[in-house]
Amino acid sequence: MSTFSLIIKQIINGLQLGSIFALVAVGYSMVYGIIRLLNFAHCDIIMVGAYIAWFFMANFANMPLIAVAASILGCTLLGVTIEKVAYKPLRSSPRISLLITAIGISYLLENTAQLMLGAAAKKVPGFFTVETIRIGQVTVSTASLVTIAVLAISMVLLTLLVQKTKLGRAMRAVSEDAETAQLMGTNINGTISFTFAVGSALAGIGSVLYCCAYPQVSPTMGSMLGLKAFVAAVLGGIGSIPGAMIGGFMIGLTEVFVSAIGLSTWKDAVVFLILIIILLVKPSGILGKTVSEKV
Amino acid sequence: MLKVENINVYYDNIHVIKNLSFDVNDGEIVTLIGANGAGKSTTLKTISGILRPKTGNIVFENEEIQSLAPHKIVSKGLVQVPEGRRMFQNLTVEENLEMGAYTLPKGEIPDMIEDIFARFPRLKERRKQVAGTLSGGEQQMLAMGRGLMSRPKLLMLDEPSMGLAPLLVDQVFDIISEMHAAGVTILLVEQNASMALQVADRGYVLETGKIALYGSGKELSESEQVKKAYLGG
Ligand SMILES: Nc1ncnc2c1ncn2[C@@H]1O[C@H](COP(=O)(O)OP(=O)(O)OP(=O)(O)O)[C@@H](O)[C@H]1O
Ligand SMILES: [Mg+2]
Numbered sequence: 001m002s003t004f005s006l007i008i009k010q011i012i013n014g015l016q017l018g019s020i021f022a023l024v025a026v027g028y029s030m031v032y033g034i035i036r037l038l039n040f041a042h043c044d045i046i047m048v049g050a051y052i053a054w055f056f057m058a059n060f061a062n063m064p065l066i067a068v069a070a071s072i073l074g075c076t077l078l079g080v081t082i083e084k085v086a087y088k089p090l091r092s093s094p095r096i097s098l099l100i101t102a103i104g105i106s107y108l109l110e111n112t113a114q115l116m117l118g119a120a121a122k123k124v125p126g127f128f129t130v131e132t133i134r135i136g137q138v139t140v141s142t143a144s145l146v147t148i149a150v151l152a153i154s155m156v157l158l159t160l161l162v163q164k165t166k167l168g169r170a171m172r173a174v175s176e177d178a179e180t181a182q183l184m185g186t187n188i189n190g191t192i193s194f195t196f197a198v199g200s201a202l203a204g205i206g207s208v209l210y211c212c213a214y215p216q217v218s219p220t221m222g223s224m225l226g227l228k229a230f231v232a233a234v235l236g237g238i239g240s241i242p243g244a245m246i247g248g249f250m251i252g253l254t255e256v257f258v259s260a261i262g263l264s265t266w267k268d269a270v271v272f273l274i275l276i277i278i279l280l281v282k283p284s285g286i287l288g289k290t291v292s293e294k295v
Numbered sequence: 296m297l298k299v300e301n302i303n304v305y306y307d308n309i310h311v312i313k314n315l316s317f318d319v320n321d322g323e324i325v326t327l328i329g330a331n332g333a334g335k336s337t338t339l340k341t342i343s344g345i346l347r348p349k350t351g352n353i354v355f356e357n358e359e360i361q362s363l364a365p366h367k368i369v370s371k372g373l374v375q376v377p378e379g380r381r382m383f384q385n386l387t388v389e390e391n392l393e394m395g396a397y398t399l400p401k402g403e404i405p406d407m408i409e410d411i412f413a414r415f416p417r418l419k420e421r422r423k424q425v426a427g428t429l430s431g432g433e434q435q436m437l438a439m440g441r442g443l444m445s446r447p448k449l450l451m452l453d454e455p456s457m458g459l460a461p462l463l464v465d466q467v468f469d470i471i472s473e474m475h476a477a478g479v480t481i482l483l484v485e486q487n488a489s490m491a492l493q494v495a496d497r498g499y500v501l502e503t504g505k506i507a508l509y510g511s512g513k514e515l516s517e518s519e520q521v522k523k524a525y526l527g528g
Contacts, residue, residue, distance in 0.1 A: 166393075166401070173383050173394050180381040183343055185369035185398035185445060 005137040010260045011253070016144040016213060018252020019151035023206035024229035025236065025244035026158065027199030033175040033239040034195045036095060040102040041082055043226020044109035045200055049075040049207030050124075050217040051113060057125045057211075064127045072204035079200025080193050088189065113219035121218040124211045143212035154205060155245055161198070162241060171195055175239070224268065228255075231275045237288020246286060296321040296480055297342070297373070297449055302351030302361075304334075304341050304504075311337050312348070313504040319449065324471070324481040326491040326512070328525055329501035335484045336378050338501070339451050343375045344368045355449070370398040372448030376455065378484075380438040384427030388418050391426050391437055395444030404444075411440040414470075432463045439470055443479075450474065451482040456490065468494060488525035492516040500525070 024046060031039045049071040056067035086105055090098050128142040162168040173181040174191045182188050210225060211217065232251045236243025251271055258267045278285060297319040304312035312334050319325045329335050340346045342353055344365040353361040355373050383391050392411055396404050412419035415436045421429065426437060435455060442450055452471070456464040468490055475481055475494075485491035492498055495512040500521060508520060515521050 166397075169386070169390055169393060170397070172386060176383050176385055177381060179345055180377055180383070181394070182345060182365040183369065183375050183377055183381075184394045184441070185366045185374075186394075187364070187366045189364075 002137065008138050009140060010256050012138075012140050012144050012148070014253035014256035015249060016141075016147045016209075016252070017256060018249035019147045020206050020209050020213065020225070020248075021229045021232045021251050022151055022245045022248025023154065023202045023209070024225060025233040025248045026155075026241055027203045027206075028230055028233040029236070029238055029241060029244040030171075030195050030199045032233070034171060034192055035087065035091075035098070037087065037098050037102060038230070039199075040099075040226075041105040041109060042079075042199070042203060043222035043229070044106050044113075045075050045078055045082075045203045045222075046207040046210065046225060047113060047217070047219060047222035048078055048109060049204045050211050050221060051117065053208050053211050054122055054124045054217045057127070058122075061125045067127075068205075068208050071208050072201050075200045075204030075207065076197050079196045079203070083193060083196040088192075110219050110222075117219070119219060121216045121221075124215040124217060126215065127208075127212050143209075147209045147212065150205060150209060151245075154202060155241075158198070158202070158241065167191070167194055228268075228271050231271050233285075234275060235278050235285055237285030240285070240287040243285055243287035296356060297482070298352075298354040299338075299342065300352045300354065302338075302341060302348035302353065304337055304346055304348050306337075311504050312341065314351075315501075315504065315506065316351075317499050317506060317509070319480060319482050322478075322480055323496045324475050324483060324494055326483045326485055326495035326498040327501055328485055328488045328491055328498060328515075328521075330524070331486070332503075333501040334504040335501055336453055337504075339375055339377075339453050339482075339484060342368075342373070342451065366398070369445060372446070373451070374442055374445045374447035374449070375451040376438050376442035376453065378453035378457065380431075380434045382426035382429070382434050382437060385425055387423050387425055388429070388437060389422045391441055392444050395441035396446075398445060407444055407446075411443060415440055432459055435459060435463065435467065439467070443474065447479055449480040449482060451484070453484045454486060455483075456485065456487045464490065486525075488521065489516065492521075 027042050028039060031037055031042065052074040053067045053071045056070050057064065060066055082105055086101050087098060090101060130142055132139050132141050133145060162171060170181065170186045170191045174186060174188055178188055228251055229248065232247035233244045235250060236245065236247030254270060254274065255267045258270050299315060299317050301314050301316050302312055303310065303314060315338065327335055327338065337346065341348055344363055348361055352359055355371060360368055383394060386394065389408060392408050393404060396407060417433055418437055418440060426434065429437060439455065455467045459467065464487065471481060471483065472494060483491055483495065492512045492515050498509065498512050498515045499506050500508040500515065508515065508518065
């Protein structure tokens with residue numbers, strides 16, 4: 001293989017990984033935007049989504065779309081339920097209580113998964129019958145192309161939703177000034193639930209795509225993915241949807257290239273180094289607005 | 296139309312509104328005046344459902360509303376233009392107006408926006424601009440326009456003249472009179488007591504969470520006590 005096709009291949013791998021980070025990062029960003037919470041349970045929603053995908057693939061391997069639909073639905077319900085049961089009662093409590101609750105929910109989900117399904121990783125059957133596609137000189141995996149395409153479609157739909165619909169406008173208004181949005185007649189609880197639903201549905205999509213890239217699931221699989229997606233969200237500017245996407249791609253590409261030059265043991269460290277650098281140099285991230293911090 | 300009956304409102308355990316009662320009749324302009332920290336905004340926030348009274352009732356068109364969610368109160372036609380304009384800075388002028396009409400059917404919105412633009416031509420020129428880039432005066436116009444977009448029966452205005460140049464203050468009061476002439480009942484909170492008492496049918500003077508005085512606009516503007524404390528003489 002020529003150097004050129006090798007580089008193309010790595011870029012595609014980076015974009016694939018970046019797409020997954022982006023999908024997860026957008027969920028962090030949207031929830032942060034609307035209730036100023038770093039939703040630590042978000043990464044475990046992905047874990048649950050991945051287990052759902054695993055369950056359906058293990059039992060109905062010839063119907064991958066069912067697994068996809070079930071993951072998305074499961075994550076959406078889980079995200080909305082967590083908000084209703086755990087976060088909503090704390091709407092007027094100090095923000096630190098909310099943060100601690102989110103961490104608690106995260107442990108609850110991880111430990112429940114461990115109790116029910118065991119700590120050992122389980123293998124997820126392949127989603128694609130044709131595993132690679134050859135384009136000219138370059139052979140790429142179907143999963144990579146599908147992942148990138150799904151991200152592109154999701155982001156276009158999400159942008160339309162947020163920019164062009166009444167609910168999207170309400171989401172933006174509530175994240176800017178919840179009290180005034182209420183005075184205009186927006187149902188704040190409904191808007192927050194809807195935001196969790198959208199963010200969690202994207203996490204569901206992300207979890208399936210993650211299973212395509214790394215076909216195994218375990219109770220703690222969400223934590224590293226979640227942390228990196230969180231770094232992506234901060235890098236892009238937390239609260240900003242396009243920022244989360246850019247951040248996701250940058251982290252994905254960085255990770256792949258660090259591995260490609262033979263430093264794969266350092267790839268996680270590099271991501272956190274990036275976090276430290278942003279926090280020192282530009283804490284508001286690439287597209288973030290400088291806001292007074294409320295956490 | 297609106298009856299506030301013996302409400303008590305607290306921030307944690309600070310007792311801010313103490314046994315407050317007043318009413319607004321259909322078709323009136325009623326003003327609530329008082330010094331900084333008297334509890335005017337707190338009263339309006341309580342009526343809008345953002346804060347809850349610990350005791351007491353708020354009745355709007357013969358229905359108790361003190362435990363309704365804020366958006367339910369808005370959809371009944373009881374609407375507030377909050378203090379300090381509170382534009383959605385990252386939304387465009389047009390989107391801000393659309394937010395004002397949140398509870399109305401979609402089909403009616405474009406016509407209403409054109410009505411608002413007819414009243415405030417400067418906003419029309421800036422319809423696609425984000426509200427954060429408007430001047431203070433333009434933002435106040437947008438705030439009033441946004442309040443009107445909800446087709447209120449009773450519009451509560453919290454210090455609409457705050458921080459505006461005299462010319463703009465006059466314009467704000469003109470708009471209030473026009474809205475009133477068009478059939479909107481108005482509850483006007485002001486520190487600019489002389490202007491407020493001129494347009495108001497009746498007024499209440501709020502001092503540390505209690506009604507200190509009330510009467511017709513004329514009576515209050517002639518009262519020695521009000522002159523001394525609020526009219527600078
Ligand atoms: N969020 C809050 N937490 C605690 N105390 C508050 C809060 N908001 C207002 N207060 C207190 O309640 C009292 C009444 O405040 P409020 O804002 O209702 O006054 P106001 O009459 O609207 O004053 P202004 O003319 O300055 O707007 C003040 O003493 C204020 O310090
Ligand atoms: Mg006030």
